[in-house]
Amino acid sequence: MTGGAIELRGVHKAFGDVEVLRGVDLTVATGEVLVVIGPSGGGKSTLLRCVNLLEPVTSGQVLLDGEDITAPGVDLDQVRRRIGMVFQQFNLFPHLSALDNLTLAPRKLLRTARADAEQRAHTLLERVGLADKAANYPRQLSGGQQQRVAIARALMMDPHVMLFDEVTSALDPELVSEVLDVMRDLAGSGMTMLCVTHEMGFARELGDRLVFVDGGVIAEQGPPATVLDEPRHDRTRQFLRKVL
Ligand code: ADP
Numbered sequence: 001m002t003g004g005a006i007e008l009r010g011v012h013k014a015f016g017d018v019e020v021l022r023g024v025d026l027t028v029a030t031g032e033v034l035v036v037i038g039p040s041g042g043g044k045s046t047l048l049r050c051v052n053l054l055e056p057v058t059s060g061q062v063l064l065d066g067e068d069i070t071a072p073g074v075d076l077d078q079v080r081r082r083i084g085m086v087f088q089q090f091n092l093f094p095h096l097s098a099l100d101n102l103t104l105a106p107r108k109l110l111r112t113a114r115a116d117a118e119q120r121a122h123t124l125l126e127r128v129g130l131a132d133k134a135a136n137y138p139r140q141l142s143g144g145q146q147q148r149v150a151i152a153r154a155l156m157m158d159p160h161v162m163l164f165d166e167v168t169s170a171l172d173p174e175l176v177s178e179v180l181d182v183m184r185d186l187a188g189s190g191m192t193m194l195c196v197t198h199e200m201g202f203a204r205e206l207g208d209r210l211v212f213v214d215g216g217v218i219a220e221q222g223p224p225a226t227v228l229d230e231p232r233h234d235r236t237r238q239f240l241r242k243v244l
Pocket residue numbers: 015018020038039040041042043044045046047
């Protein structure tokens with residue numbers, strides 16, 4: 001067993017000739033909230049996608065709870081069940097109600113009985129403040145509500161870690177806080193979280209550690225307040241000047 005819920009060791013990722021991740025070493029401790037910031041195109045989404053094996057790494061290793069999930073012969077479905085991921089675009093199934101969006105994967109993948117899956121789904125919808133929206137279809141929900149359904153859906157599989165990729169970036173400003181509230185609640189419950197975000201207030205309040213990714217490497221990291229208020233590198237300073 002190693003130290004982290006997630007550990008990346010020398011991760012490289014190339015698309016053809018383009019090297020997008022150029023040697024990333026990163027450990028996320030169990031229960032830690034790690035926030036990733038950085039300029040567009042720097043490799044943040046690719047990093048998350050390598051963690052849940054949506055992208056195979058070119059070289060290096062990814063460990064989940066100490067197990068090398070980039071080793072040959074690893075059961076991808078098994079691994080992905082332990083990792084919840086939420087995207088900028090909510091990716092809900094448009095033809096399914098909120099309730100059915102939540103119950104689909106457990107019923108299909110885990111063969112959970114409908115009644116049991118629905119009971120858990122109602123509990124999670126209540127947890128994200130949507131107890132009364134179970135029957136609604138995505139088009140009948142605001143962006144903030146859809147994103148909360150997406151988070152609840154990811155929690156249905158009882159993941160060990162949650163990955164968030166700019167989950168508030170597509171939302172109208174007044175809807176951002178309701179999604180951040182859900183993430184705050186999750187962080188408080190001890191969930192291990194790897195969050196790419198532009199919400200510096202969130203990073204400061206809830207991040208145990210802040211990582212600045214630029215050009216496919218971790219250019220700087222540390223306690224959020226330290227990185228945000230006293231960045232050590234020019235690249236970090238330049239980026240923060242634009243976003244703060
Ligand atoms: P970020 O999330 O930090 O904006 P990404 O990880 O999305 O950055 O992208 C990093 C770089 O990798 C970009 O130059 C992007 O064009 C490239 N890239 C990402 N996915 C692919 C892909 N599937 N094929 C080719 N290039 C890709």
